[in-house]
Amino acid sequence: MAIVSGTPGVDGLGAAAGALREWQYDGAPAQLHPGDLGWFWRFGAEATAAAVRTWSRGGRILGVGLLDGTDLLRLTIAPDVRRDEELARRLVVDLAEPARGVLPAGKAYVEAPADALVQDLLAEAGWGTDVPWTPLRRDLTEPVEDPGVRIEVIGRERAGVRAAVQRASFDGSRFTEEYWHAMAGGSPYADARCLVAYDDRGDAVAAVTVWSAGPGRPGLLEPMGVHREHRGNGYGKAISVAAAAALRDLGSSSAVVCTPSSNAAAVATYASAGFRPRPEVRDRRRDVQEARRPA
Incomplete structure (x- = not known):
């Protein structure tokens, strides 16, 4: 054929x-x-x-x-x-x-x-x-440790918070609440979660969206970002750990992410959260x- x-x-x-x-x-x-x-x-x-x-x-x-x-x-x-x-x-x-x-x-x-x-x-x-890009993977066979910060699972009524952290994490981002609702209306989002991390003062400091491919399959982090005013405080590690925990709750066998190898800070952040680099x-x-x- x-x-x-x-x-x-x-x-x-x-x-x-x-x-x-x-x-x-x-x-x-x-x-x-x-x-x-x-x-x-x-x-x-x-x-x-x-x-x-x-x-x-x-x-x-x-x-x-x-x-x-x-x-x-x-x-x-x-x-x-x-x-x-x-x-x-x-x-x-x-x-x-x-x-x-x-x-x-x-x-x-x-x-x-x-x-x-x-x-x-x-x-x-x-x-x-x-x-080169560096893929990283974290096995989810064992329970995931506590991320050490407050984590919120974002629903429709809090989409604006998720969107604001995205814009504050990526230069040039135009992500809006309307974009979030469009994304959440897609069929893949039925197996996804948006998470936001907060500091001790209650400020939203980092965010991630995780995507399950179904039980027993690898789940994806895409994207993860830390608010530009709150970098250097371990929030990237914390939200990545929380992402792994969310994917495990969704039944994922592992959590995967890929970042440019030139972004050494991102590679180090994921590694600190238990993700192991794979061949470039x-x-x-x-x-x-x-x-x-x-x-």
Whole structure:
């Protein structure tokens, strides 16, 4: 059967998120998570559908990509077909030709599992590698320690607090209460929680959103931030510990997160919260449009 690619439409987002959920397992290479789709949902269901690409054969979804910005496709593939040559070659063609509507001409980036054949074929086609990222993982077999600060699980009535901490944690963030409600309206948020940490004076000092992929599967932290006026006080560690505890309560087998390796402070914060670094990963990068098609 031929491989069919395209956008799923709003009605197909649930199927794409469901496929991503099924593909998560402990020991998997760093890959797109249903929580990544859920976090993107802050822009609304229609924008999310427009940013998602799927590859299917015989009615089964084999690959899901999220266009994160204009030139980065975050792609993952069903574990049993990561070395499928027909799928890998179709992916390379779709990524190489702007007319396919996946990536623009010129400089572009692809995030894909390290063990996928598409990595090899992109290298043959002249795609290089970009800056390293560090995935980190915390096992959730054992109970998680107390974070040492007050933690609030944010609901609809307190969305403004969550949004304010997000804006105070990331320069240029435009996250608003309306964005939170859009995100919470997406299907992935049924397995998610937003947490806010408070200091002794009652000020909101850090926040995180955690995404479960279902019982017995890895859960994701995306995003985590500490208010710029409260950094250096251990709140990043505290909210990361609280995130791990929330995911364990949701049935997750482990908690995972990924951060640029150049952000040494973030890597150290997660490590202090019991997350163990895994081998670095790099996106594939195309610097020119005239990439070679693999033989």
